[in-house]
Amino acid sequence: MSQVRYTKDHEYIRIEGAEGVVGISEHAQQQLGDVVFAEAPPVGKMLKAGDPAAVVESVKAASDVFAPASGEVIAVNSEVEATPGLINEDALGRGWLFRIKLSDAAELAKLMNEAAYADYLKTLD
Amino acid sequence: MSESAILETPLHALHVELGARMAPFAGYDMPIQYPDGVLAEHLHTRSHAGLFDVSHMGQALLEGADHASLAAFLETVCPADLVNLAPGRQRYTQLLNESGGIVDDLMVTRPPDAAGELRLVVNASRKAVDFALLRERLPKGVRLTPLDEAALIALQGPLSAATLVRLAPDERLEAAAFMSARPARVAGFETFVSRSGYTGEDGYEISLPAAQAEMFARVLLTQPGVAPIGLGARDSLRLEAGLCLYGHELDETVDPVEAALNWSIQKRRRVEGGFPGAERVRSALAEGPKRRRVGLRPDGRAPAREGTEILSSDGAPIGVVTSGGFGPSVGAPIAMGFVQRAYAAVGTPVRLVVRGKPLSARVVALPFRPHAYYRG
Numbered sequence: 266m267s268q269v270r271y272t273k274d275h276e277y278i279r280i281e282g283a284e285g286v287v288g289i290s291e292h293a294q295q296q297l298g299d300v301v302f303a304e305a306p307p308v309g310k311m312l313k314a315g316d317p318a319a320v321v322e323s324v325k326a327a328s329d330v331f332a333p334a335s336g337e338v339i340a341v342n343s344e345v346e347a348t349p350g351l352i353n354e355d356a357l358g359r360g361w362l363f364r365i366k367l368s369d370a371a372e373l374a375k376l377m378n379e380a381a382y383a384d385y386l387k388t389l390d
Numbered sequence: 391m392s393e394s395a396i397l398e399t400p401l402h403a404l405h406v407e408l409g410a411r412m413a414p415f416a417g418y419d420m421p422i423q424y425p426d427g428v429l430a431e432h433l434h435t436r437s438h439a440g441l442f443d444v445s446h447m448g449q450a451l452l453e454g455a456d457h458a459s460l461a462a463f464l465e466t467v468c469p470a471d472l473v474n475l476a477p478g479r480q481r482y483t484q485l486l487n488e489s490g491g492i493v494d495d496l497m498v499t500r501p502p503d504a505a506g507e508l509r510l511v512v513n514a515s516r517k518a519v520d521f522a523l524l525r526e527r528l529p530k531g532v533r534l535t536p537l538d539e540a541a542l543i544a545l546q547g548p549l550s551a552a553t554l555v556r557l558a559p560d561e562r563l564e565a566a567a568f569m570s571a572r573p574a575r576v577a578g579f580e581t582f583v584s585r586s587g588y589t590g591e592d593g594y595e596i597s598l599p600a601a602q603a604e605m606f607a608r609v610l611l612t613q614p615g616v617a618p619i620g621l622g623a624r625d626s627l628r629l630e631a632g633l634c635l636y637g638h639e640l641d642e643t644v645d646p647v648e649a650a651l652n653w654s655i656q657k658r659r660r661v662e663g664g665f666p667g668a669e670r671v672r673s674a675l676a677e678g679p680k681r682r683r684v685g686l687r688p689d690g691r692a693p694a695r696e697g698t699e700i701l702s703s704d705g706a707p708i709g710v711v712t713s714g715g716f717g718p719s720v721g722a723p724i725a726m727g728f729v730q731r732a733y734a735a736v737g738t739p740v741r742l743v744v745r746g747k748p749l750s751a752r753v754v755a756l757p758f759r760p761h762a763y764y765r766g
Binding site: 298299301302304320322323324325326327346 | 423427428429430432622623625626691692693695715716718723745
C-alpha cells in the first residue's frame, strides 16, 4: 500500500517501501499551466532533502523541483521528458519525474499527508 | 510609473467573468490567461482568431494646423519618415533620446480624413515618459491629447477578416491593407480600425470609446472561432513573430540599428538625419552596430529565459538573452537576444548558459514563424 506525502513547495513523494517516486502536485501543475519542458536529475545522483533536483517549465516560467527527501536517484521518467504535457494530464501518475532510494525514512514524518496538504492549500490566498 | 493604485481597463469585469487569471502588468490588472491556458490560446490565435484587450496601451491624438507641421515635429524625436506618411496609413517608429537610445516604440497613424491629426499608440509602461517628452518639445500650435477614455481591442488570427466582414459587411475591411487605418462602423459601433497587430498574424486593432468596449467585445466573442487571449499568449505570439517588447529587447541604451529595426528608418531620414542620436544611428548603419538583436534556437529542449548569458562556441561571453521561452507553434524553445556583431550571422553556433550549463544553440533568422500579414 503506497502513501503520498507533500512538501510546502508542492512536490509529492509516493512512498513505495524503501523507495519514493517524486513529482509535482495537482495544485502545482494547475498553477504552472502547460508544461513544455521537464528535466529530471541524473540517475545515481545523491540528493539531500531540499536540494534542487528537477526542473519543470511552462511557456512563461521555469520552476525548480526540490527533493522532498534524501536519497539516491535510481530511475527517471524519460517519457515525461519527451512529453512534458503528461504532468498536466496526470501529475501523480504518468507525470512522475524521478525515483529515489530513501536514505532516511524518518524525514518523511516532516512532510504533509493528503489531508494536511489539502488544509495547507486552503491557507494559500 | 505612477504610485497610485492599480488601474483597470474597461474590459476588467469581462476578464474576471471569463475566468481569467489576473495579474499586474505595467500598472494595470490584466488577464494573463483564461481557463484554456497559454498554449491553447496561442495555438487558437494562429488557427482561428483571438481577442486581446490592449486598452492599457497609451493612445493619444496629436493635433495641429496640418499634417506637415505635425510630421515635422514628430520627426525631431523619431527616425521614421512621417512627412511622407500617406492619409490612412500607419508607421512603426521609435522615440529616441539624445544618444539615439530608444525611449519607446510606437505606432503613428495618419487618419484618412482629418487634415491636422495623427494618432499615436505607445506602450503602457512608457506612457508617462513619452507624453512628458513630447509635451516638453511641443511647438506652438501642436496639441497632445491622451485618449484616456478610449479602449483598444486587437482581433488577431486567420479568421479576423471574415469576422469583421460579418459584423460590418459594407466597410470592406477585408480589403484594407496591412498598416492601413480608418474609421469604421462595426456591429453598430463607431470605431477606428487599423490592420495591424503584435502576433505576426493577419488582424486588426480597434479603438473605440471605453464606455462601449465591453459590449463590443461581447459581440466579437459571440462570433464563431473568436476566443479571449491573455498576455501570456500575447508574449509567446510576439516572440515567435520576432517582435520587440519594450523593457526586454528595447531600452534607452539600445539604438534602432542594434535592435535590427533598420527597416523602420526610411531612406530620406538616413540621408538627412535630424533626429536625436542621428550620428550614432548613421554610423551604425554604415559600419554595423557593436551588438545586434538576433534570433536564437537552442539545439535541445530546455528554454533559455531572459537574462541567460550567451557564450561563443569557444566560451567567450558575447551577449545576453532578452526574451526566451517555448514557441508553441514552432514546437521548440526560442529566444531573442543581443550578441556582438561578429556573432550575429545566421547559423553562428553559440552557447546559452542555462542553470550553469552551456547548452548549444544557433543564431537563426527572425521571425521564427513567417508573418501572415495581409498585403492585398
